[in-house]
Every structure is written in C-alpha cells, then in structure tokens.
Amino acid sequence: MFKTFQDNLLAFYQSFPIEKPWQADRDPYKIWLLEVLSQQTRMEQALPYYRRLVDRFPKIELLADASEDDLFALWKGLGYYSRARNLHNTAKYITSEREGQFPRTYADIIKLNGVGPYTASAIASFAFREDVAVLDGNVHRVLSRVFGIAKTIQRGQDKDEFQNLANKLLIKGQSDIYNQAIMNFGSTHCKPQNPNCGDCNISEICYAYQNEKVGVLPPPKLRPILRDRYFHFVFVKSKDNIYLRKRMEKDIWQGLYEGVVQENKDLDVDFWQTQKLDIAGLLWSPWLKQVLSHQRIWMKIAIIESENWSSTNFQAFHTSELKNIAFPRVVSKWIEAHGFD
C-alpha cells in the first residue's frame, strides 16, 4: 500500500506541479521566508508579502540590518507580528554568529529561534534534499483519511504517530519532490471541504473513501478556551499629528504602535484623568473584535482633539506617515474605514 500511495502521489504531482517562487535557486533563506509568511495564512495571501520582502531584502544580511519598524511596515495586514520579530532576530543571529550561512541540516535548522519541526523539515528537504518528512495540516488530513487514523495532531503522542507514518512514506533521495507532492495534494485535491474523491488516483486505497468516512476524517480540532480582553483606545490628535507609543511590554502586539490605551471593559475616569485627557462626550466606536490564538480582543476606539497634550512616552507622527506604521490589526482596519479627518 505504501508503494501505491507514493507512486500515485508522484503521478498526481507530475500532472499538477505548482511552481514555488524560490524554485530557481532553492535558497534556504527564501524558503524560510515563504514558510514563515504562509503560517496561519493562505499561500495566495502570503505571496505578495514574500515578493515585497525578497525585493527589499534579497539577502539575509539586509533583513538583519533592517529596523523592526521597516519590517513591520512591510508585514502590515498579515498579523501575527511575533513571526516577523522571530524572523528578524534569527536573521540577525545567522548574520552575526554564522557569517550569514543558513544552517544546512534539520538538526541545526530546528535550533533556530521560532523554527518548528514542520518549517525545519521543509527547509532541509527543499533546499538540501535531506530525507525528512513534512507534517503540516495538509499532510495530516491526507494521512488521516488514506490510512484511517481518527486523531488530531494536537497531542504530542498523536503527532509523533503521524510523523512516524510520514517518515515511513517519504521517498528517500527525493524528499523535496515527495514533500511538495503530498502538500500540494492536500491543499488542492484532498481539501478540508469537498475533496475531489470522484477524480482521485488514491481513492482505491483510501480508507475514508472506501468506508464513507471522508466527512469525519480527520476529526475536528479541540478549540482552545479563549480569554476575553477589553480595551479602550484613544488617538490623541493635534492638528495633523497623532500621538503614538510603541508597545514594548511582553504581551500581545509587542513592537506595534498604539494610542492611549486603558485595558478594561468599563471606562476608568481616574486613568483618563492621569493621562490629562477629558473623555467626556467622546464618540466611541462600537466594540470591535479581533480573535487571536488564545485571546478574544474587544476594543472601542475614539479620537480626541487636544492642542497642548504631551506625554513623555508618546511621539507625534504626521497623519501622512501612518500608512508606514504597524498597528494591531483591529486598529488598522478601523483606520482604513475612518481615517483621521
């Protein structure tokens, strides 16, 4: 069965090859960039960001030398800024500690900050053809259906079971092609909804298809319990300037910019008095929502005009500069919809 699976997967790949933008030079830096950008993001959405980053930082040293603000400005709209921060720190590490040389083995790549088993396998196999199998959501879905394994990969031991199976299925010496083939098959053919079973060269050996379990395999993931957090967010405006500060705390949105923020569901008059802001009669937005991996954010936003406001933590930015400044996504969306006029 393993041999049939491998052969049919390669036959599928040859009929539907998908070119990756790093295909020409297989530069591990570019493969890494695309993998990081496409985590929790659809590939079509990640590609314009990839092109922008490679254009601006064609070499890892240039990314290392960039300011965090420059990188965040290019990242704007993609969210999950901690990925950008890890990318930046790792680029600095490779540039300063490894003379710009990307590590060449899975064992060394996985030691990099922010790089997990999936990304390390992808880089090691695509750039260096090391025999390591990728296991991402697409691969998990295909294996769960074809081999009839009704488990998620949320628990360590279940993930190990799938990883072992993926390793056994890997075609040695062709890890780059095999890994790409199974990922493409999962993303374009054996999709989460409406997989193309009617025209599938694996259906004869597919447990889910043969047993009418395509709709229930793999089982749904257990959702994490989300913690609700509430924020009141005020932009202080003086003529054409907006006062902002960079969030430095180890919390959500570290490194992004914000106005004056009170974290609470209810307005705390004392807080706003200490900020020397009179919020009486402010026109607040309704509660705006942003869902993060473990938190559900609720935010109300308002603008306050204040000619003489100043605060040591805040810096004035002209409104024309704001398009290059990275805000939390919920705030960016509000700015896009309302502006500051």
Ligand code: SF4
């Ligand atoms: S038959 Fe359907 S479920 Fe099975 S591998 Fe093919 S597309 Fe996926």
